[in-house]
Amino acid sequence: MITKEDIQNQMIQAVETVKRTNPMAGSITNTVTINFVANAQLAVGGSAAMVYLPDEGEFLAKAGGATYINVGTLLTIYEQTLPHTAKTLHDMEKPWVLDPVAVGIGSLRTQLLQQFKEYKPSVIRGNASEIIALAGLWELDGGTDVSNVRGVDSTDSVSTAKAAAVALAKWTGGAVAVSGKTDLITDGSVIAISHGGSHFMEKITGSGCSLGGVVAVYATATSPFIAALTATAVYNLAGARAGNKVDGPGSFQVQFLDELYKATAADIGNNPFEIEEV
Numbered sequence: 436m437i438t439k440e441d442i443q444n445q446m447i448q449a450v451e452t453v454k455r456t457n458p459m460a461g462s463i464t465n466t467v468t469i470n471f472v473a474n475a476q477l478a479v480g481g482s483a484a485m486v487y488l489p490d491e492g493e494f495l496a497k498a499g500g501a502t503y504i505n506v507g508t509l510l511t512i513y514e515q516t517l518p519h520t521a522k523t524l525h526d527m528e529k530p531w532v533l534d535p536v537a538v539g540i541g542s543l544r545t546q547l548l549q550q551f552k553e554y555k556p557s558v559i560r561g562n563a564s565e566i567i568a569l570a571g572l573w574e575l576d577g578g579t580d581v582s583n584v585r586g587v588d589s590t591d592s593v594s595t596a597k598a599a600a601v602a603l604a605k606w607t608g609g610a611v612a613v614s615g616k617t618d619l620i621t622d623g624s625v626i627a628i629s630h631g632g633s634h635f636m637e638k639i640t641g642s643g644c645s646l647g648g649v650v651a652v653y654a655t656a657t658s659p660f661i662a663a664l665t666a667t668a669v670y671n672l673a674g675a676r677a678g679n680k681v682d683g684p685g686s687f688q689v690q691f692l693d694e695l696y697k698a699t700a701a702d703i704g705n706n707p708f709e710i711e712e713v
């Protein structure tokens with residue numbers, strides 16, 4: 436099994452590469468949190484670009500080092516944009532990150548998330564209920580037919596999503612990141628548990644969505660597993676630091692962006708995590 440020290444070195448390298456090269460990771464994401472996603476991507480050193488249209492999704496898929504697809508608020512045009520972009524990414528073997536926000540609501544969301552099974556997202560990032568429900572939709576181990584997703588929120592604990600996360604990662608050959616009070620990241624053979632964050636992260640919209648955007652930034656520079664773990668680590672670090680400085684969600688959001696920006700590669704590599712074999 437890969438050692439913790441190897442993982443930390445790869446995380447540090449990924450952070451340094453991103454800070455040095457300002458890589459572009461384009462997004463097709465929801466209208467609620469689109470601004471926060473872009474700001475978080477910029478804060479860690481990436482470059483953001485958001486589009487809605489099919490040819491523009493294809494353009495960004497080709498131009499960017501990685502791409503982020505988040506199905507939070509669907510528009511009718513996405514029936515064309517999302518499969519077109521995901522197919523381009525798959526065919527070009529380019530990394531892409533999927534956030535299956537609110538899986539289970541509506542027929543278009545179900546149809547699109549079903550289609551993504553064959554396009555194998557490099558990283559799937561969601562809360563526990565979304566990860567369990569996506570595994571159910573894709574008929575993989577650990578999934579359930581009955582979704583416990585409550586709108587965009589989770590009603591399951593991260594540990595209950597472990598089997599689903601492993602099964603999804605084995606199917607895609609990439610990584611899965613399950614978020615919550617503690618976070619679980621797996622590539623199907625190793626599991627990392629990352630600690631930190633703040634209860635205020637549940638009190639602002641977009642902490643999960645923006646985490647997906649930051650995973651995409653790191654995916655331009657490293658493997659899906661290291662990208663998912665590095666993004667989760669910087670979120671846990673910045674969340675904890677910001678949470679200690681503020682007394683409400685409004686100032687938390689501002690402070691959190693500052694702490695994302697200030698976190699050094701060594702700080703991020705040293706944020707607490709454990710690893711275990713699947």
Ligand SMILES: Nc1ncnc2c1ncn2[C@@H]1O[C@H](COP(=O)(O)OP(=O)(O)O)[C@@H](O)[C@H]1O
Pocket residue numbers: 561562563587588589614615616617618631632633634636637641642643644646667670671674
């Ligand atoms: N109670 C909590 N304590 C610490 N960190 C949290 C807590 N809840 C969520 N987070 C963090 O917030 C981010 C988004 O996770 P989550 O809220 O599960 O996603 P989503 O917004 O998609 O439901 C992750 O970085 C996660 O670690």
Ligand SMILES: Cc1ncsc1CCOP(=O)(O)O
Pocket residue numbers: 465467468507508536587639640641642643644645
């Ligand atoms: C509230 C809401 N409704 C549709 S998308 C969205 C944002 C969800 O953001 P997050 O999952 O990061 O909390």
Ligand SMILES: [Mg+2]
Pocket residue numbers: 536561562587643644
């Ligand atoms: Mg979410």
